[in-house]
Amino acid sequence: MPARRARRVLAVLCFTACVAQAQGLPPVAMNCQPCHGIDGVSAAADIPNLAGQRRAYLQGQLLAFRSGSRKNELMNAVAAQLRDEDIVALAAWWSGRSPGIVAVAAAIPSRMVFPAGFPQGFREYRREEDAESRSVNVSWVNAPGWTAAAAGQPLPDGSIIVVASHAAEVDAGGALKRDAQGRLVAGLAQSYSGMQAEAGWGAEVPPLLRNGNWHYALFSAAGEPRGGSLHPHCLACHQPQGANSHVFGLGMIKAAARRP
Ligand code: HEC
Ligand code: HEC
Structure with missing residues (x-):
């Protein structure tokens, strides 16, 4: 050959x-x-x-x-x-490699699956709305992550974060609905992004892309995984956040968890 x-x-x-x-x-x-x-x-x-x-x-x-x-x-x-x-x-x-070779990426499969029963067992820590794009994003963290953040500890194995993107609800005339506090109303979830840390998961990621034991995933409205080829991108971009457990919004989780 x-x-x-x-x-x-x-x-x-x-x-x-x-x-x-x-x-x-x-x-x-x-x-x-x-x-x-x-x-x-x-x-x-x-x-x-x-x-x-x-x-x-x-x-x-x-x-x-x-x-x-x-x-x-x-x-x-x-x-x-x-x-x-x-x-x-x-x-x-x-x-020294040959440019004539067929492209084959080395996959880093994500082990994260959509959390069963979500949002049961999760706490909301952030809500962002955008009237122009008629969307509401709600961020959630599960109990192990919430408890650690409240205690000022790094997020441990077993932590899961899910950001849900919702369409804002509209009335029969197409106008945006608002709740009693004047906030947009989150309608059906359209997609999710998530990150989850479990013991041993980091070992499956090459060292410069490793984020402790976190894996990342995007999900459809039905909770089906999508965009698997982007996993290395997720890992690379979140990698420098090591001091914050690789979570950009760790400060917001801490603030929410400490609120009485
Ligand atoms: C998470 C994905 C990712 C990983 C991992 C990655 N790269 Fe890149 N690399 C990119 C992207 C995207 C660009 C294009 C950057 C731009 O548009 O400026 C790039 C550009 C480059 C370039 C510039 C090439 C040019 O034509 O100008 C070099 C050199 C490079 N990478 C080397 C490396 C090396 C060496 C490694 C491993 C140590 C590596 N990259 C790992 C995504 C990655
Ligand atoms: C270009 C850099 C970049 C890439 C690539 C990226 N992220 Fe992020 N991610 C961010 C930033 C910045 C934030 C914080 C955004 C904010 O606070 O509004 C974030 C926030 C998140 C959060 C909420 C928790 C946190 O860190 O605050 C999740 C979950 C998440 N990203 C998942 C993913 C997934 C899944 C992928 C890959 C499909 C991915 N990210 C790829 C930059 C990136």
Whole structure:
């Protein structure tokens, strides 16, 4: 079998763990494969190929992402964690890949499923409404997360956060309904985004994308998972929030949990 074809077959058969053993792959390069493809050829329209790109250029771009002079939330978060020697090794590795390979991303499956019985057992910590888009977003956290936040502790394994996007209710004439406090009324939920931490889940995520034990997911109105290929994006963007348990709105959860 020609080497190129052999590599392609390997890529189809393998996910991250086995690819890490591919000849010469620097371990740090595993962190790139979910977005840039196992061989540096990207399957997503908005993610560039790395394979065969010039070494000096790759090095320069990684330095620029790390310093923040080139801005991209995903790449800034990843590059912030790279040491000088990682950048040298990554530029050498990816510039040496063949750009003629079929794109195969290394999946990081999310284990999160829509919480049974939601919103039972959850507490609302935030409500945002937008009259223009006629929408109401309600954010919820389950009891383990709420209790820890009230005590000023990091959110433990077993924590779940769900943000529900609702259409605002309208009356027969199409005007927005308001409740007694003048707030828009949340109608049917249209979709959900969520994050959940469980023991061991972090081990399934390459180190630079790891968010403790959190996994992320988007759900349809019926609670079906969607957008699975975006999981690496969720992880990359929430990764720098480590000091806040990877939750952007941790301060709001704490404030709500401390309210008498
Ligand atoms: C979560 C997804 C994600 C991960 C993980 C990721 N990247 Fe990226 N990368 C992107 C996106 C998106 C862009 C395009 C950025 C832009 O539009 O400026 C990009 C751009 C780049 C570029 C610029 C390429 C060019 O043509 O200018 C380089 C170099 C790069 N990434 C290297 C890496 C390396 C090395 C890793 C692993 C250590 C990595 N990336 C991990 C999403 C990712
Ligand atoms: C470009 C960066 C970015 C990406 C990618 C991203 N998030 Fe977020 N996420 C944010 C920001 C910023 C907030 C806070 C928004 C606010 O407070 O209104 C947030 C908030 C959240 C929250 C509420 C808890 C919290 O952290 O405050 C959940 C749940 C969530 N995101 C899930 C996801 C999921 C699922 C994905 C992937 C499908 C994802 N996010 C991808 C930036 C991102």
